[in-house]
Amino acid sequence: MTMPAASYRRPAFRPRRLLQMISLRTRMEVLEWSGTWWFLLTLVVQAVLGPLIGMFVWSAVYPADPYVATYYVALLLVTVMTESFEQFTFSEKIYDGTISHDLLRPQPVIVNTIGTNIAIRTWLTIMGVPVALLTGIAFGISLTWTAILAALPVFVLGATLNFCWIFMLSLTAFWTERVHSIVGFGWTLNSLLGGTIAPLVFLPERLRDIGQILPFYGMLGLPADVVAGRVHGLEPLLTGLGYQAVWITVFSTAAVLLWRAGIRRYTVVGA
Amino acid sequence: MTYRAPIRGSGWKETLSSVFNRQYREVPAVQHASFALAPGEVVGFIGPNGAGKTTTMKILSGLLHATSGQVQVLGYSPWQRRSEFLRQIAFIRGSQPVGGSQELTVLDTLQYQRLLYEVPPAEYRRNLDELTELLDLKELLQRQLRALSLGEKMRAGLALSLLYRPAVMFLDEPTLGLDVTGATTMRRFVAEYAEQTAATVLLTSHYMVDVASLCPRLVLIDKGQVQYDGKLDELAAKLSPYKLLRLTAPNADEERLRRAGEVLEASDGTWVLRVPRDAVARTTAELLTELEVADLSVEEAPLEVVIDRAYREGVG
Known part of the structure; x- marks a missing residue:
């Protein structure tokens, strides 16, 4: 099958243009999600529940340790600011075929996914910060600006x-219709090993060592530990950043491979 | 293009067995389909349900990766979905005329489209004015996409797709669900757009009036294979060896008319006769000489009848 030839070509990859498109998409999605504030509120409630329960439990175990409250308030903030819902915002598009609209646009499909992610996080942050502030005031915690600044990179x-x-x-939605179970399992690993169920420092030494290497601590517990002043000196901070960078490389490479394999299987059901 | 579909027998035994030994069947969707379109051509791409029309369009627009064969559109391999390729095509589906954020207004979405396709501001304003006029969009611009009716969504979808002046348009059932006025507007607009911009158009539709009014050339596909590729009137001639003679002759003798051809309709002095194609000229001359004829016209058999025959019996 052949059709008429192109008259011009543009450069394929333009990083500045990519950032512009992500920014534009984010703004659109912020507007789009503004109409569902009540739904976003339920997401905030779900996100803060785990850290609050952890705080109550561990405060009862270590009532005199101010670290517990500081850690969990920081963790609460990190959780609401970094929640991801691609199993809804991306996988569902594969299931109902509406990803076809994204595939036909002259930009990488991930632009829309990132834009949606940032927009939802923005709304969760706006709604979650008051909860963190109230909790912090209630438990009388105090944070230092140096600790907050040090936590920014992690x-x-x-x-x-x-x-x-x-x-x-x-991305497993290309192969299975049970993506929510798979992401749910991933979320459980996050809670268990990321520092929500228990701060990593309270775990047995062997488990703690393993936890620091695995990716989950880098997502939640490490930023909260830095804010709580539990990470002393540059070396552990750089080590944490190093682990994070390695896991980002591993997951993003796996995502690219899964995307390339999955998109060939895509059959655009119902579209 | 083949799909790999999981299969299994019924009952407990087969179900348990399939857990450990999954079986698949290769389902052919499009096979040996070969055709080329010249720049500026408007081609009807028709076939019965499940013939492979939409699958072919999805391959041509880059949504599907063909499992074998070669596809070139504008010099690109569509499945690679290069940005410069996607900027020059539009795939408009009657079933889903507009995608993306449904909370935004039509105007917001058009502006997003401008930035996405990097349409220069002056060109954007010119195109928008033109599209607003042609598609009667003025009342829709401030409204949210989700609040539009199907016909309004189709008009908005056309505007969104044509804002960046695509060189190739894939129209998949563009009049699906539209009322008479909506369908007529869409057809008129596509015809004008193709004429003004010399865009190449590939159109699928189950409504033969769409095909007849827009497409001089027809590609007929069935069971994933091209059955006919040529002019629409040649297909009609091939599949329908008869023409229809419609004449108004109030005093005509019915017996005389029956000798001229098969009488399909008769009412108030107007007759419709089915006459073999090669006998039309002679029969017409004889009737005009022998009868007092007030009006006479020669018509092709309705396209629906021709296409129905092609679907049922093949083109041969």
Whole structure:
């Protein structure tokens, strides 16, 4: 099958243009999601529940340790600011065929996925910060600006890592209709080993060592530990950043491979 | 293009067995389909349900990766979905005329489209004015996409797709669900657009009036294979060896008319006769000489009848 030939060509990859498109998409999605604030509120409630329960439990175990409250308030903030929902915003498009619209646009499909992710996180942050502030005031915690600034790089990489992890799992929608179970399992690993059920420092030494290497601590517990002043010195910070970078590389490479294999299987059902 | 579909027998035994030993069947969707379109051509791509029309369009637009064969559109391999390729095509589906954010207004979406396709501002304003006029969009611009009716969505979808002046348009059932006015507007608009911009158009539709009014050339596909590729009137001649003579002759003798051809309709002095194609000229001359004829016209058999025959019996 042949059709008329093109008259012009543009450069294929333009990073600045890509950033512009992500920014534009984010703005659109922020507007789009503004109409569903009540739904976003339920997401915030779900996100804060785990850290709040952890805080109540561990505060009862260590009532005199101020670290527990500081850690969990920071963790609460990190959780609402880095939640990812690609199993809904991306996988569902594969299931109902509406991803075809994205495939026909002259931009990588991931632009829309990232735009949606940032937009939802923006709304969750706006709604989650008051909850964190109230909790912080209630438990009388105090944070230092130096700790917050030191946590910024690990927070940014943690947010990226969380997105890469959930997006990678969501890509399994090309093969199975049970993507929500798969992402749910990933979320359980996050809670268990990321520092929500228990701060990593409270785990037995062997488990703690394994937890620091696995990707989940880098998504949640590490930024919270830095804010809580539990990570002392540059070396552990750089080690944490290094692990995060390695896992981002691993997950994003896996995501690219899954995308390439999955898109060949895509049969555009119902579209 | 083949799909791999899982299969299994019924009952517990087969179900348990399939857990450990999954079986698949290769389902052919499009096979040996070969055709080429010249720039500026408007071609009807028709076939019965499940013939492979939409699958072919999805391959041509880059949505599907063909499992074998070669596809070139505008010099590109569509499945690679290169940005410069996607900027020059539009795939408009009657079943889903507009995608993306449904909360946004039509105007917001058009502006997003401008930035996405990098349409220069002056060109955008010119195109928008033209599309607003042609598609009667003025009342729709401030409304949210989700609140539009199907016909309005189709008009908005056309505007969104044509804002960047695509060189190739794939129209998949563009009049699906539209009322008479909506369908007529769509057909008129596509014809004008193709004429003004010399765009190449591939159109699928189950409504033969769409095909007859827009497409001089027809590609007929069935069971994934091209059955006919040629002019529409030649297909009609091939499949329908008869023409229809419609004449108004109030005083005509019915017996005389029955000798001229098969009488299909008769009412108030107007007759419709089915006459063999090669006898039309002679029969017409004889009737005009022998009868007092007030009006006479020679018509092709309705396209629906021709296409129905092609679907049922093949083109041969």
